[in-house]
Amino acid sequence: MTAPTDALSQSRAARHNRAAWLVGLGLLLLILPRLIYPVLALDVLAWGLFAVAFDLLFGFAGLLSFGHAAFWGTSAYVTGYLLGHGQSVPVAMLAGTLSAGLLAVPIAFLSVRSAGIYFSMITLAFGQMLSFLALQWTDFTGGENGLQGFARPNFMGLDFSNATVRYYFCLALFGVGFYIAYRAIRSPFGETLKAVRDNEQRAQSIGYNPNRFKFTAFVISATLAGLAGSMNVFGHGVVSLDAVNWKTSGEVVMMTLLGGTTTLFGPVVGAGIVSLLQDRVTSSNLPTGIVTGLVFVLVVLFFRRGVVGTLQHWMRRK
Numbered sequence: 001m002t003a004p005t006d007a008l009s010q011s012r013a014a015r016h017n018r019a020a021w022l023v024g025l026g027l028l029l030l031i032l033p034r035l036i037y038p039v040l041a042l043d044v045l046a047w048g049l050f051a052v053a054f055d056l057l058f059g060f061a062g063l064l065s066f067g068h069a070a071f072w073g074t075s076a077y078v079t080g081y082l083l084g085h086g087q088s089v090p091v092a093m094l095a096g097t098l099s100a101g102l103l104a105v106p107i108a109f110l111s112v113r114s115a116g117i118y119f120s121m122i123t124l125a126f127g128q129m130l131s132f133l134a135l136q137w138t139d140f141t142g143g144e145n146g147l148q149g150f151a152r153p154n155f156m157g158l159d160f161s162n163a164t165v166r167y168y169f170c171l172a173l174f175g176v177g178f179y180i181a182y183r184a185i186r187s188p189f190g191e192t193l194k195a196v197r198d199n200e201q202r203a204q205s206i207g208y209n210p211n212r213f214k215f216t217a218f219v220i221s222a223t224l225a226g227l228a229g230s231m232n233v234f235g236h237g238v239v240s241l242d243a244v245n246w247k248t249s250g251e252v253v254m255m256t257l258l259g260g261t262t263t264l265f266g267p268v269v270g271a272g273i274v275s276l277l278q279d280r281v282t283s284s285n286l287p288t289g290i291v292t293g294l295v296f297v298l299v300v301l302f303f304r305r306g307v308v309g310t311l312q313h314w315m316r317r318k
Contacts, residue, residue, distance in 0.1 A: 017212060020280045021265045029045070029174070033163075038164045039236070040276070041164050046232040047271035047275055048272065050228035051270055052178060052181050053068070053224035054267065055256050055264060055267045056224070057217055057221040059261035060217070065123040065221075065252075067123035068123070069130075070103065070126055070127045070133075071225040071226050074103050075096035075228075075229035075233075077115075078095055079233045079239075083152060092228040096230035096233070100222050102228075104223065108214075108215045113211060127246055146240040147238065148238040153167075160234075166244055169234075177234075178268075195208070196213050206212065258299050260306025260307060
């Protein structure tokens with residue numbers, strides 16, 4: 001009876017641990033605009049959801065994408081373009097999110113057939129193609145000037161000219177996106193996805209189609225990345241070529257690793273650390289790339305599981 005009892009106790013402890021992280025994260029995000037200025041707080045939300053979307057693909061499916069900025073940027077441009085042409089905020093953001101999901105379908109179909117570095121290079125190639133298209137398609141993207149100055153009309157009495165109102169509107173969207181990712185992972189689909197990640201041949205031998213599960217994870221991840229991109233545009237009111245630049249894909253990889261993969265909470269924490277650090281370094285006139293790189297190296301050396309992953313490991317040991 002000892003082994004089943006121990007397993008049951010560990011399962012209960014894991015559920016309590018997840019519940020504690022959920023409550024803590026929720027409370028922190030609720031009061032975040034009181035701790036830092038609302039525009040920066042909204043950055044944490046947008047990048048946090050972007051990192052959660054990436055972790056869904058990288059941490060749980062084992063697929064390292066170097067082109068996720070394509071979905072973040074595509075949604076940003078579509079959202080900005082529609083807002084600039086008089087569409088309401090919900091319509092523009094929904095269209096941006098769906099455009100990212102639709103773009104992911106052909107990219108996923110071609111890329112998930114490969115593995116390892118080949119998958120990463122294919123996603124990077126698609127990302128670079130989108131970046132070139134954004135530079136050349138000036139009628140839609142504004143080219144080097146980007147999109148700026150578009151209106152964010154009020155919706156159901158919400159005054160979107162107020163940065164705090166924009167933050168809490170996006171917090172609701174963040175909650176929806178996070179819930180979708182959480183339910184995907186804590187479902188039979190998520191368990192199968194992890195089985196494919198750990199041993200694709202074994203999963204295939206018992207009747208699962210690995211490519212189908214990886215394809216689905218890719219599309220969900222890209223759609224959530226698109227939602228995050230539309231949130232970022234809504235918060236800042238501007239879209240630039242950085243939205244589809246390969247550096248944006250690199251940043252979300254760094255955020256996810258800093259916070260801790262396969263945690264879902266970790267990427268949000270990692271996004272918060274990087275966003276706050278970049279804001280502080282920029283205001284201090286320090287080289288952002290060098291400081292951020294040093295912090296990343298230190299975390300990789302001393303927190304191999306990321307910040308949240310290491311804390312959870314210490315709690316389990318206790």
